Amino acid sequence: xxxxxxxxxxxxxxxxxxxxxxxxxxxxxxxxxxxxxxxxxxxxxxxxxxxxxxxxxxxxxxxxxxxxxxxxxxxxxxxxxxxxxxxxxxxxxxxxxxxxxxxxxxxxxxxxxxxxxxxxxxxxxxxxxxxxxxxxxxxxxxxxxxxxxxxxxxxxxxxxxxxxxxxxxxxxxxxxxxxxxxxxxxxxxxxxxxxxxxxxxxxxxxxxxxxxxxxxxxxxxxxxxxxxxxxxxxxxxxxxxxxxxxxxxxxxxxxxxxxxxxxxxxxxxxxxxxxxxxxxxxxxxxxxxxxxxxxxxxxxxx
Amino acid sequence: xxxxxxxxxxxxxxxxxxxxxxxxxxxxxxxxxxxxxxxxxxxxxxxxxxxxxxxxxxxxxxxxxxxxxxxxxxxxxxxxxxxxxxxxxxxxxxxxxxxxxxxxxxxxxxxxxxxxxxxxxxxxxxxxxxxxxxxxxxxxxxxxxxxxxxxxxxxxxxxxxxxxxxxxxxxxxxxxxxxxxxxxxxxxxxxxxxxxxxxxxxxxxxxxxxxxxxxxxxxxxxxxxxxxxxxxxxxxxxxxxxxxxxxxxxxxxxxxxxxxxxxxxxxxxxxxxxxxxxxxxxxxxxxxxxxxxxxxx
Numbered sequence: 001x002x003x004x005x006x007x008x009x010x011x012x013x014x015x016x017x018x019x020x021x022x023x024x025x026x027x028x029x030x031x032x033x034x035x036x037x038x039x040x041x042x043x044x045x046x047x048x049x050x051x052x053x054x055x056x057x058x059x060x061x062x063x064x065x066x067x068x069x070x071x072x073x074x075x076x077x078x079x080x081x082x083x084x085x086x087x088x089x090x091x092x093x094x095x096x097x098x099x100x101x102x103x104x105x106x107x108x109x110x111x112x113x114x115x116x117x118x119x120x121x122x123x124x125x126x127x128x129x130x131x132x133x134x135x136x137x138x139x140x141x142x143x144x145x146x147x148x149x150x151x152x153x154x155x156x157x158x159x160x161x162x163x164x165x166x167x168x169x170x171x172x173x174x175x176x177x178x179x180x181x182x183x184x185x186x187x188x189x190x191x192x193x194x195x196x197x198x199x200x201x202x203x204x205x206x207x208x209x210x211x212x213x214x215x216x217x218x219x220x221x222x223x224x225x226x227x228x229x230x231x232x233x234x235x236x237x238x239x240x241x242x243x244x245x246x247x248x249x250x251x252x253x254x255x256x257x258x259x260x261x262x263x264x265x266x267x268x269x270x271x272x273x274x275x276x277x278x279x280x281x282x283x284x285x286x287x288x289x290x291x292x293x294x295x296x297x298x299x300x301x302x
Numbered sequence: 303x304x305x306x307x308x309x310x311x312x313x314x315x316x317x318x319x320x321x322x323x324x325x326x327x328x329x330x331x332x333x334x335x336x337x338x339x340x341x342x343x344x345x346x347x348x349x350x351x352x353x354x355x356x357x358x359x360x361x362x363x364x365x366x367x368x369x370x371x372x373x374x375x376x377x378x379x380x381x382x383x384x385x386x387x388x389x390x391x392x393x394x395x396x397x398x399x400x401x402x403x404x405x406x407x408x409x410x411x412x413x414x415x416x417x418x419x420x421x422x423x424x425x426x427x428x429x430x431x432x433x434x435x436x437x438x439x440x441x442x443x444x445x446x447x448x449x450x451x452x453x454x455x456x457x458x459x460x461x462x463x464x465x466x467x468x469x470x471x472x473x474x475x476x477x478x479x480x481x482x483x484x485x486x487x488x489x490x491x492x493x494x495x496x497x498x499x500x501x502x503x504x505x506x507x508x509x510x511x512x513x514x515x516x517x518x519x520x521x522x523x524x525x526x527x528x529x530x531x532x533x534x535x536x537x538x539x540x541x542x543x544x545x546x547x548x549x550x551x552x553x554x555x556x557x558x559x560x561x562x563x564x565x566x567x568x569x570x571x572x573x574x575x576x577x578x579x580x581x582x583x584x585x586x587x588x589x590x591x592x593x594x595x596x597x598x599x
């Protein structure tokens with residue numbers, strides 16, 4: 001159908017003009033940096049440029065794999081994102097299923113309005129809020145803990161608390177917003193199904209399980225594939241902003257490490273190699289999950 | 303939904319549980335925001351000692367006075383407004399025409415072009431190659447470094463394309479073509495005026511992104527006077543400079559510490575102010591945007 005016949009292209013040349021800015025953007029700012037990836041296999045030197053620098057093969061990858069930070073950084077990245085997915089993914093679904101059962105429209109809208117709000121707060125402000133709430137001597141949370149006789153905890157500085165704080169605040173911020181897409185899918189469920197089931201004596205819980213949940217499964221699967229596919233790409237802004245010297249054992253993830261190696265220490269090639277390692281794993285995960293989902297549930301991205 | 307048949311015991315229990323959970327969630331999300339708001343003008347002694355729960359005992363506005371007198375914060379504000387406008391304008395100029403063209407059925411080469419776009423959603427050059435590119439283009443420390451590299455989001459292009467596909471009737475195009483209407487003309491005088499909703503949605507999506515953007519400005523901007531609000535906020539709040547930077551007059555250390563906490567709450571409130579003002583409008587459009595995008599991916 002869509003043969004690139006010159007005649008047809010000429011006929012709709014104006015449409016290609018409309019496409020042009022986006023295509024220029026795509027090649028200049030998306031594909032050109034991909035070309036820049038070759039410096040991962042070179043000993044990049046800004047004077048010689050990307051083409052002129054000498055090839056050295058996989059040496060930077062070896063350096064990274066053999067470095068003492070490798071295990072720690074990769075494990076941190078995996079833990080942070082897998083736990084975020086395990087906890088952060090199902091909660092908006094549950095929330096949407098429950099909210100969908102609220103019959104009082106005013107209350108429903110009230111809950112929705114409030115739960116979306118944190119989504120618009122910037123990461124900087126969110127992390128600042130965490131800092132003031134969790135401050136050891138003046139923070140609200142520690143005041144509560146000490147009021148009930150507990151000992152204040154320096155949450156933001158302790159490595160063992162980093163992931164919990166990261167994930168819980170993430171749920172707090174995005175739960176309501178992520179639920180919108182499921183609520184949209186739920187609004188498309190045929191109400192007759194529910195009426196018939198109610199007449200047959202099905203309880204609300206059974207109707208959620210047998211009617212609501214199956215109808216949003218395709219949406220869930222697509223979002224799950226995307227979620228798994230970006231497992232290694234945890235929101236690095238937030239991790240970066242939450243980082244302190246004391247919590248580094250848990251908070252140093254691949255992307256923050258790339259930033260330090262590349263831009264603070266100017267080891268461009270090594271940092272590019274580490275970043276490429278990260279992207280490739282991500283991409284493979286995406287393809288594998290998509291393949292599995294296609295086999296099991298017939299839902300896939302392509 | 304008609305009349306509800308009398309509820310079973312289990313359903314009544316479920317409803318009770320459901321309403322309670324929803325109320326708890328609403329409170330858990332609202333309370334921290336409410337607390338920040340209160341703490342920004344409550345006597346810091348009450349806040350720091352944990353005495354503030356629902357209402358302030360005495361009001362104390364020194365924090366806000368200091369904040370209003372702190373010039374870098376307001377420069378950051380102005381910069382953010384400027385970057386948001388420029389950035390959003392570029393976003394719309396790239397996204398809307400592209401999405402329209404891609405929504406057209408007969409467009410030759412549509413599938414490969416879509417693939418080219420979609421691939422970038424899952425794979426990218428990464429931090430360093432992008433940084434080198436921006437630097438080679440001579441865009442470091444200019445507004446272009448933070449607006450052009452994010453000129454379009456593929457996800458938003460897809461949402462907009464879906465909107466065009468489902469809201470501009472095919473017959474309209476056919477009739478216009480019969481009357482000798484060119485593609486340009488149809489896009490500018492017919493499709494665009496019919497698409498105010500999606501343009502508003504996209505303006506908000508992109509606008510919020512620019513307003514909240516922190517990482518690119520931190521990376522690509524080097525001079526202090528160009529920093530947007532978020533970078534200023536990070537220096538003040540996360541690098542913990544709120545007390546020392548904003549309180550210049552000689553004060554005892556204790557007094558400084560006392561007010562530095564209040565300054566933080568106040569700065570957070572000031573930073574969120576624009577969002578609070580537009581939120582009522584925003585929310586409706588955001589929901590619409592997500593709905594449009596979710597109907598067909």
